Amino acid sequence: MMKLTVKDIAKAANVSPATVSNALNNRKGVSEEIKQNVLKAARELGYTRETASDKSTIRLVIFKRHGYVVNDTPFFSSLIEGIEKECRQQGYQLLISHISIMEKDFREIIAGLNNDSASGMLILATEMLSEDLELFGNYRNPIVLLDSCLRDSNINSVLINNEDASFRATSYLIENGHTEIGYIGSSAFIKNFFYRRQGFLDALHEARIAVKKEYLISVEPTMEGAYRDMSAFLENNKNLPTAFFADNDTIAFGVMRALKEKGVNIPKDVSIIGFDDMPFCEITSPRLTTIKVFKQEMGSTAVKRLMSLMTEGGGPSQKIQINTELIVRDSVRDQK
Template identity: 30%
Template sequence: MQRVGATTIKQIAEELGVHPSTVSRALNPSTRRLIGKDTIERIEQAAKKLGYYPNAAAASLRTGRSKLIGVFLPDISNPVFSPILSGIAEVTSEAGFATIVADVGTESRSQTEMMFELVARRVEGLILATVSRNDKLVQQCMSEGLPVVLVNRAESQMRVSSVTSDDAYGMRLAIDHLHQLGHRRIGHLAGPQNLSTGYLRGKGFNEAIIALGLDPSETPVVECSAYTRQAGAIAMNTLLAQKPHVTAVVASNDLVALGAYDALQKAGLKVPDDISVVGHNDMPLVDMVHPPLSTIRISHRELGREAARLLMSEINHDGSARRSIVLAPELVVRSSTRKL
């Protein structure tokens, strides 16, 4: 039995009676278009049979390219990031790239240290889901000449390409939905204002309140310290203490909304009989909580795909202009909201 990894391109070529360059092209995603489909299938079958695995280190030395990209996440346990990662991997794997995922938290120092570690590993670009509105890491990456694309969040200066959802519009969809159900006293559990998602969703809330002519004194806003269930519960308790007669609450994301569920239950209030709740993100499984959460759906997988496409384009120098892609969200109505 052949040792895994010992098979060479030359041996595959001898097995099939073709030139080694043909095998090399067929197994390289960037050149396989030059080879016929039937030949590619024969070569792939032979490679699998003989236990061939490409030597990434050798290829990197030979070509000067690592075929690696990095993805920075603020919290890998947040279900929102799974579909984003799937979308990224879908595009990068087709391009022959491998992905290093780093859970770097929110501390600037740890993010910078990880960036330099990946630079040492010769990554060809980064996708950042971690940025704040004024983010030092972006400038550090630019100083290193490292291609960078932002996903889900953006920075205020818009120095690099980004792919986000239309956060302000998503919030307006939520408010319009509640307004149509007869709600006039609507609270907002806002996200951290140093993040574009928190800032723009808060902006969308205020714009919708003004547009509908609602009384600002009856539409309280409480900022969450983080996008977590615990922070959502704390903010919901604060809001109830300030304005106990609100009839609906719009949360800055689904985890915050679940925290609101917790706080309302402890306060002896029922969703939606006493208070309607709307989330934001439509993260996996929120349709299975009780009651199923009405929310704003973001195309997270498509966010990942678009971010990866932009990064591949920058790495391959297919286009140097900065691009800002904004995807449209949609309202998903479930059982956590009801008519007054």
């Protein structure tokens, strides 16, 4: 006997797959009459809770390539909280799996997930490359990538509008009279950082400001690593720009510590802008100007897109970029 699907019940009840999903999971928005009609059609087709228990499950895969970026930070905690809240509201159970390619058995773990009974899969793809996605090629149900997109694939994605965000941050520095602007980037590659660098360069190019290679600094994307690498840079480089854009807040925090230890006043001597708007931005000295990422909304959007794929097929593949907001605090000096 073939596996019973939501579409089978929808056809029998003459309603949409989304209505079937809502009725079976006792969600709001379905009249009692339609709900009973759906349940009647489901029973006649042999549906039981046991035969469809996996239909109310979403799996989140937290994928790590190197672990420098994807770790226990407020950014990812908030992102996952948004996923959990949306799953609860929609009546889905969330299962979380951690995959690290640094572990010997990661291929076996992924092979097991390819046979997973969950209705769909969210992959936290922050550190993911195209070759990593190929490992999930045998997964039969819908997949949505979160916090990255892979240009050579047709997978649905929900991510930050990185390029426009870094363009806005850099433009803010320029608007405040800065023409000597540096970039503090991550030594560990992720696509988010690639596009943030592109937005930074585009802003300088549009303002006809030359890019100075000596102001393009690479640091480890951890607070301690950024502090260490920036301290080493400052030992050998006395000339600094008047402002820096940092790939994220974690890097900015480490860099600020190194600058202050060398007697550099922020923002009097050097201004700095971060990215993410982590809670620590409010308690740094000075308070950090940064780009606010709507993390919970991003997680919620990813769940909604996955649900659309699970219940309705979803239509054409979508790349959904979530816009950001510049949060002005105290770490940028007006040079005009």
